[in-house]
Amino acid sequence: MSGQHILISDPSLRDGNHAVRHQLTPDQVRAYCLRAEEARIPVVEVGHGNGIGASSLQLGEAAATDGALLEAARGALKNTQLGVHIIPGFATIEKDLKPALDSGVDVFRVASHCTEADITERFITFARNAGKTAYGVLMMSHMASPEVLLEEAQKMEAYGAETLVIMDSAGNYLPEDVRQRIEVLVEGLGIPVGFHAHNNLGCAIANSVAAVEAGATMLDGCARGFGAGAGNAQLEVLVPVLHRLGYETGIDLYKVLDLASFAEREIMDVVPIISSTSVVSGLSGVFSGFLKPATRIAEDFDVDVRDVFFELGRRGIVAGQEDIILEVAADLSKRRQLA
Template sequence: MIDILISDPTLRDGNHAVSHQLSAKQVAIYCEAANKAKVPIVEVGHGNGLGASSLQVGIALESDKVLLETARKNLSNSKLGIHVIPGFATIKRDLQLAIDIGVDVIRVASHCSEADITQRHISYAREKGKEVYGVLMMSHMVSATLLVEEAKKMELYGAEGIIIMDSAGAYLPNSVTEKISALTSSLNIPVGFHAHNNLGLAIANSITALEAGATILDGTARGFGAGAGNAQLEVLVAVLNKLGYNTNIDFYKILDASEIAELEIMQNIPVIKSESIVSGLAGVFSGFSKQVKRLAKEFNVDQRDIYFALGEKKVVAGQEDIIIEVVMEILKKDKHE
């Protein structure tokens, strides 16, 4: 029986779904439930991770300090994890604070082609004796060869495992197999997959990742997370049990935890709406949603055309200026047709 390490970012990726308004009370309630179910790692924080609360990506209701201290108090079976994007999270101010509060697992993340920026954070966290993973976001955007190169950098910096994220929910199973196989055959550390459900394939892609050699998976209660949501944790546990993998999670208690999450922390259970399907197909990060909607309305352009044009340009978070450019191009094209 193969052991699979499950990390649960309900209280981090799910924070995206409520504009980072999860309260300390909600964090306490879900941590208690996940801890009872013996979820190995519970990840907590602002949707964009440690130190990210800002006007630019959204002010969180609670400070990192409050979120992490609350989680720390309520986790004993489960390890406390954080998501750390250098640029948002500084070492001195943010990482040190999290270490002082007693975080167990530190995942240092970058865009899939920018592993370089993770070196100092990974090294620092390792020096402090923490369990450290490297995370490559928007991993569908680069080839398997490039992904392996970036992952190898993180391994060299000291990462004890690499997780690739399907941040846009763009993967089909065959691409999961290609990327994960390339990583598992090139690295000496465990490999993981973080799915999104834009194309209804979060559970299937997660299984496919395991079949290709991954041993780490992310999942959230009821799929609570950005856009169309994540791999639904309690479904994932059910399917992994049925397939004969070992997660060490108590099945009835994770079902209970998902019900508590639905009642206590979620405004809506994620469903797959048209916009998620289109952004997933186009491979565009869901964070562009508000601006795409606004500009589509303002200029009377089909927002689906905007997403596909953005996908062709391979835009990434931070390149929001390109949206207006794309809208102008569509208008020009419509005029000529």
């Protein structure tokens, strides 16, 4: 373990966009990236919360185009790489990936639901053929067994993915859950494995540590946890914890602490907290990005948002199915009226 390098990727300007209804501006992105560069953050991820190409009425309209955000970031980054999150279906190769190439994107993180890796093949192949780094990302990974995750991850590896990342998109994991999955993936893959934590149950840092102890060599962390729902692993906590454990990140401690303070002051409406609703979201295994719309819709129908989350979890709803929140709230309201 001593001196082992852990690659840190910072999705504050992508996952954090969920927390501000996708309203980050080019000026905010530029200012953050300048400070991330000073802190020696290896990778900064930029874009709509659901990835490039996802700005829409259903998922939330962004304040700025993908191109404007990426160009603002690219102009501020020299040594730090620029990354994007891609979900096939929301993004297309012609409309979104080719312009992202022109904007100078270095790292393409191609994501699917944890059992649908097949949809990523064309996108991973495109990024690799363009000479760019391509990651395979399995979202909502708690919804699949370690063995199924490995099968899906092996597909991504065969498509050309250079790193495989599993996301705890609902903040549902405890450390042992992470350890079991990472161990299986590290043993069964020939490429590095990474982990993306959410903090609904207060385990984001512990889960990240469990991931590296099980063999992961890449972690995501966001300034002040800036992300959907209860937020992500806090970047400025994750880095010193890793350093104390003997891992290396190459990140400047004082500068990353300054970066987090800047983010709280200049780009966040509120610092993510573990609210009562966030806990239920994590327990029910529902995508963290549903927190704001589910809360709003539950209030509109005068139903308990906790009931909404548990029903969404029972139905196995995932990102992109935001319309089901309305259906669930309406059903709960109707049941209450008939009771």
